[in-house]
Amino acid sequence: xxxxxxxxxxxxxxxxxxxxxxxxxxxxxxxxxxxxxxxxxxxxxxxxxxxxxxxxxxxxxxxxxxxxxxxxxxxxxxxxxxxxxxxxxxxxxxxxxxxxxxxxxxxxxxxxxxxxxxxxxxxxxxxxxxxxxxxxxxxxxxxxxxxxxxxxxxxxxxxxxxxxxxxxxxxxxxxxxxxxxxxxxxxxxxxxxxxxxxxxxxxxxxxxxxxxxxxxxxxxxxxxxxxxxxxxxxxxxxxxxxxxxxxxxxxxxxxxxxxxxxxxxxxxxxxxxxxxxxxxxxxxxxxxxxxxxxxxxxxxxxxxxxxxxxxxxxxxxxxxxxxxxxxxxxxxxxxxxxxxxxxxxxxxxxxxxxxxxxxxxxxxxxxxxxxxxxxxxxxxxxxxxxxxxxxxxxxxxxxxxxxxxxxxxxxxxxxxxxxxxxxxxxxxxxxxxxxxxxxxxxxxxxxxxxxxxxxxxxxxxxxxxxxxxxxxxxxxxxxxxxxxxxxxxxxxxxxxxxxxxxxxxxxx
Numbered sequence: 001x002x003x004x005x006x007x008x009x010x011x012x013x014x015x016x017x018x019x020x021x022x023x024x025x026x027x028x029x030x031x032x033x034x035x036x037x038x039x040x041x042x043x044x045x046x047x048x049x050x051x052x053x054x055x056x057x058x059x060x061x062x063x064x065x066x067x068x069x070x071x072x073x074x075x076x077x078x079x080x081x082x083x084x085x086x087x088x089x090x091x092x093x094x095x096x097x098x099x100x101x102x103x104x105x106x107x108x109x110x111x112x113x114x115x116x117x118x119x120x121x122x123x124x125x126x127x128x129x130x131x132x133x134x135x136x137x138x139x140x141x142x143x144x145x146x147x148x149x150x151x152x153x154x155x156x157x158x159x160x161x162x163x164x165x166x167x168x169x170x171x172x173x174x175x176x177x178x179x180x181x182x183x184x185x186x187x188x189x190x191x192x193x194x195x196x197x198x199x200x201x202x203x204x205x206x207x208x209x210x211x212x213x214x215x216x217x218x219x220x221x222x223x224x225x226x227x228x229x230x231x232x233x234x235x236x237x238x239x240x241x242x243x244x245x246x247x248x249x250x251x252x253x254x255x256x257x258x259x260x261x262x263x264x265x266x267x268x269x270x271x272x273x274x275x276x277x278x279x280x281x282x283x284x285x286x287x288x289x290x291x292x293x294x295x296x297x298x299x300x301x302x303x304x305x306x307x308x309x310x311x312x313x314x315x316x317x318x319x320x321x322x323x324x325x326x327x328x329x330x331x332x333x334x335x336x337x338x339x340x341x342x343x344x345x346x347x348x349x350x351x352x353x354x355x356x357x358x359x360x361x362x363x364x365x366x367x368x369x370x371x372x373x374x375x376x377x378x379x380x381x382x383x384x385x386x387x388x389x390x391x392x393x394x395x396x397x398x399x400x401x402x403x404x405x406x407x408x409x410x411x412x413x414x415x416x417x418x419x420x421x422x423x424x425x426x427x428x429x430x431x432x433x434x435x436x437x438x439x440x441x442x443x444x445x446x447x448x449x450x451x452x453x454x455x456x457x458x459x460x461x462x463x464x465x466x467x468x469x470x471x472x473x474x475x476x477x478x479x480x481x482x483x484x485x486x487x488x489x490x491x492x493x494x495x496x497x498x499x500x501x502x503x504x505x506x507x508x
Contacts, residue, residue, distance in 0.1 A: 017043075019050040025101040026050050026057055031090045034059050038067055055082070057097075062086065069093050083287045095310055095454055100291060144173065147218035155213040159238045165219070166190040166234055173223040178215035181464075185209075186225040192234050194225040202229035203237060204312045210241025211248065211313075244314055247282070247321040254324045258303040258466045259428045260331040262296050274328070281322040289319050296329060298336035303429050303462055307451070310458030367438060369416040372423050378437035379497075381447055386497055388449075389490050397456035397489035399446040399463075400439050402506040404482040411482050413442040418473050429466055439505070453489040460485050 017037070019030075026034075030050060037048050038061045047060040056072045071082040082100075085093060153161070153176070162185075165174060169190035176183040183197040183205070195205040230237075269277075271290070278289055288309075295308055302320075309316055323329045365377040373381070385396040403422065404411040414422060423436050423444065430436065430446060439445035448456050464483070472478050488494060488503035 017046065017048045019048065021051045023053060025052055025097050028090070028094050031094055031097075035067055035088070035090050071097075083285075091454065098452070098454075144175075144220040144223060148172070148221045149217075149219040151217055153212065153215045153217060158210060158212055159242065161217065162192070162234060162238065166192070170219065170221070171224075172219055172221040173225075174217060174219050176209070176212065176215050176217045178212055181212075183209055183212070184225075186223070188224070192230050193228045195230055200312065203232045204314055206230060206234070206237040207241040207244055207314045208312065210238060211245050240314065244317055247317050248313070251317065251321050251324060255331040256302060256320070256324065257331070258306075258462065259301055260333065261299065261301055261335045262305055262329055263298040263332050263336060264293075264296055265327055265330050269328075277326050277328060278322055281326045282318060284318040284322045285315075288315065289322060292316070292319050293323060293328065300335075301429075302331070303459070303466070304431050306462055307431075307455050307459050310455045370420045370423070370438070372419065372444075373435060373437035375438045375440055378435070378439065378445055378447065381435050381437070382497055382500070385447065385449055386490060393491070394450060395452045395489060395492060397448040397451045397453055397487060397492070398500055398504040399448060399456055399460055400486045400504045400506060401444045401446075402442075402482065402484040402486075403444060404442070405476060406480050406482055414473075418476075419444065421473055425467060425472070426463065429463055443505075445504075448489075451489070453487060453492040456487050456489060460487055 019034075034048050034050060034057075037043060038046075038059050044061045047058050049056050049058040051057075054074055056074060058070045058072065059067050062068045066086055066088040068084060068086050070084040073080055073082050083096070085096065087093065158176075162174075165187055167190065171188050171190075172186075174185040174187065176185075181197055183195065185192060185206075186194040192206070195201060195209065197205050197209060200208055274290065274293065275286065278284070278286065292305070292309060295305065306316060320329075324331070365373055365380075367374045382396075382398065385394075388394050389396060403419075404413050405418075426436055426444075426446065431448075433449050435447040437445050437447065448459070451459075464485070467483070468478055472481050472483075484506040486504045486506040488500050490497075490500055494500050494503055
């Protein structure tokens, strides 16, 4: 606890560098400015703070550990630390703030400035929107030369493979190709210093990688990477990854799937009672558990809940596992039934609506062969969202999928029946407000209203994971299906519809 009514001060007693008081939560630009100030060598050990409402956000450089971000609450009576994060990743801090302050979402409108640079969400790689995600080509593999070690992964074999490379003090590139992903790991005399896979890199990518149970690997000696992203010891990351796998399997044993609805099992629980209950479970960030629990409204699916908290598995899995393990929440096939009408509502005679006419009108917007909204209809929906953005500054994102069946050296587009079945798979994972439509002739798009790009990219990763958990299309092996994705959004990355379409279209 801090002293009453006193702003937090540096330990050496010197005054902090304070930015002007403001009402809104910090914007992404302000977070970048604070990080830049703290990273100036002459400011090492000094603190910069931004006061807003009854909060103060502080950041300072803490030696080689990176930047320490601390959020304090000072309501005029008590002062307390809300949370602290040690990271150089501004995106992670921004997403933490967005999760706590819903009105901070519209502040994240700076992704367009990233260009070719890549920002990270504590492991989640925020790819430039124009870059499609695809597997390496044969020409890329040929440049690496002949591998010194190859094989196929079996369940739980990956930790042993990584440890054998470390014990053998090997130097080079380990490439692992799974049906829906490719991982690249780089070692120098047995020390892992860089790891990247689709959507992630660094320590978080290693933790995520531990859950892989199938794939082909090859080790290419004497190949190096220009960056260092892995900072935690490999043994510790493997231990964290194996614990994460156990927690995820525990969630599945408790009935969790991405399509299930999350519902609270206890009503009227106080904050003190909540803290006492979760304290009996596994270690997990208390504030994050409170935020996630408060976000559960008994009418939200797991995948939609994760869109509100676009964090890597290493954050949300232990949190959700603890809530379920402590019997605070459960997973159900249907949401909570609608509340009964109030007395005022029951006194009003409802109007008769012929919903069959609505369905007839809706069919005019769909393609006859698939029953999916047509590309012109998609453009019309986007035009409406763009108008909402112009008038109310509300964000929206577009996710475009390039799909097909691999046949030798060619890719054949999905036929009408396959496209219809594929859209039905996605229908179970999207929100009711999201719209699935054709993109041009052979692609598929998902329009995501009220969604910033960081959340859209998180949904893309979750979507791919869910699709590859089982057979994507009946009778077709998953590794024979081409599935590439592009994501962009307004106003995060562009300001007009034509640029949005170009940036979201996969370039593979």
